[in-house]
Amino acid sequence: MTTTSRATAEIETLLGRHPKGFDLSLERVLRLLAELGDPHLDLPPTIHVAGTNGKGSVTAFIRAILEADGRAVHSHTSPHLVNWHERYRLASAPGKSRLVDDETLAEAVARAAKANADQPITVFEILTAVTFILFSEHPADMAIVEVGLGGRFDATNVMPKPAVSVITPISLDHQSFLGDRVELIAAEKGGIIKPGVPVVLGQQPEEVALEVLTSIADRVGAPLCVYGQDFFAYEEHGRMVYQDDHGLLDLPLPRLPGRHQIVNAATAIAALRQGPMPPSDAAVEKGMASVEWFGRMQRITTGPLLDIAVEGAEIWIDGGHNPGAGVAIAETLADMEERVQRPLFLIAGMINTKEPVGFFSAFAGMARRVFTVPVNMSEAGINPDELADAAIEAGLDAEPSNSVEEAIRLVSANWQMVPAPRFLICGSLYLVGEVLGRNGLAPQ
Known part of the structure; x- marks a missing residue:
């Protein structure tokens, strides 16, 4: 297909x-x-x-x-x-x-x-x-x-x-x-x-x-x-x-x-x-x-994204894109943090029918930094500069990036400490679908 x-x-x-x-x-x-x-x-x-x-x-x-x-x-x-x-x-x-x-x-x-x-x-x-x-x-x-x-x-x-x-x-x-x-x-x-x-x-x-x-x-x-x-x-x-x-x-x-x-x-x-x-x-x-459900707190365990990440890093994806979903995802990440503490980096793209400040607010105090990226699969994607401003308004450190891969490379190049970071790619099902497709992980 x-x-x-x-x-x-x-x-x-x-x-x-x-x-x-x-x-x-x-x-x-x-x-x-x-x-x-x-x-x-x-x-x-x-x-x-x-x-x-x-x-x-x-x-x-x-x-x-x-x-x-x-x-x-x-x-x-x-x-x-x-x-x-x-x-x-x-x-x-x-x-x-x-x-x-x-x-x-x-x-x-x-x-x-x-x-x-x-x-x-x-x-x-x-x-x-x-x-x-x-x-x-x-x-x-x-x-x-x-x-x-x-x-x-x-x-x-x-x-x-x-x-x-x-x-x-x-x-x-x-x-x-x-x-x-x-x-x-x-x-x-x-x-x-x-x-x-x-x-x-x-x-x-x-x-x-x-x-x-x-x-x-x-x-x-x-x-x-x-x-x-x-x-x-x-x-x-x-x-x-x-x-x-x-x-x-x-x-x-x-x-x-x-x-x-x-x-x-x-x-x-x-x-x-x-x-x-x-x-x-x-x-x-x-x-x-x-039970299986792709794109919802799914861990990426194979593919090119892992190849460019620092050794030992975790990469997760979740297509949640509204304030309620943000709370649920943040709770899940907090539970993971109780078991294994890792620095958390968000890589987020959203479309303009969503409420980014409400979504990002759930991650205040948890995420080290948010990298905002384009949503290439939708004409309604929020500009990464504008989305970074929304994350900052929600109390997070944020900066725009050209792609998911660029954000992962940037963190990996500058993070040599133990434990390795945890990445969450989030904010849009379009973005999650793009990541799954490029990593050869389309749902079957």
């Missing part, structure tokens, strides 16, 4: 024909789906996942547990990191799945584009229709569909009755689309809550978000399952303890690092226990150990 693949060529043609970005509405995608025979009405039982932070991780946990239980599972996530194909994972056998192959994706994209017949639409809406084509035409026991942006008017929100709705932690992000207050964003995310469909709420850092979501669930008659009230999880003696009305599970810590991943894992378990195919305890345990 290279950039010259047939599917990529089909999607690039769409990008040249239709406006970029989001135009939140359901009318266009419903029209297109009707032309395609309404594939969104012919899905396996589906878990619908919205939220500001943790959507992808919760999706990864749900899939890992279901596959450990021998289920055939489709999953849709967005955005992708390196290849468009990453958005569509299709069940290939009980307990197994794979990224969609190029010909299957290209054919589905071409079919959706032809059905649209050049009528006004966004590319994300066409690609969401592709999700429903693929998931309706390939057999599976269950599907997981991650929201693209918001919830109420997101193109994925055309499913009339998913098996379970999940809403992960909500914080400020995409304010130009969703509103500049947490309660407004919560109202948009809560738009995926459907009458009679169980809704699972992950840990909400803002009480007002919980109040809004609870009110929506009560109003439409959706059974509610809330982290901290109906289910709990915590670390104890190097293990993860999960508890709900069904009982207590003593589990290994999730393979994904960070305290926030314990909450994400718990949210996934609760969602599955509310759904039509609750997993065995053994499958939950196996899923904790087998």
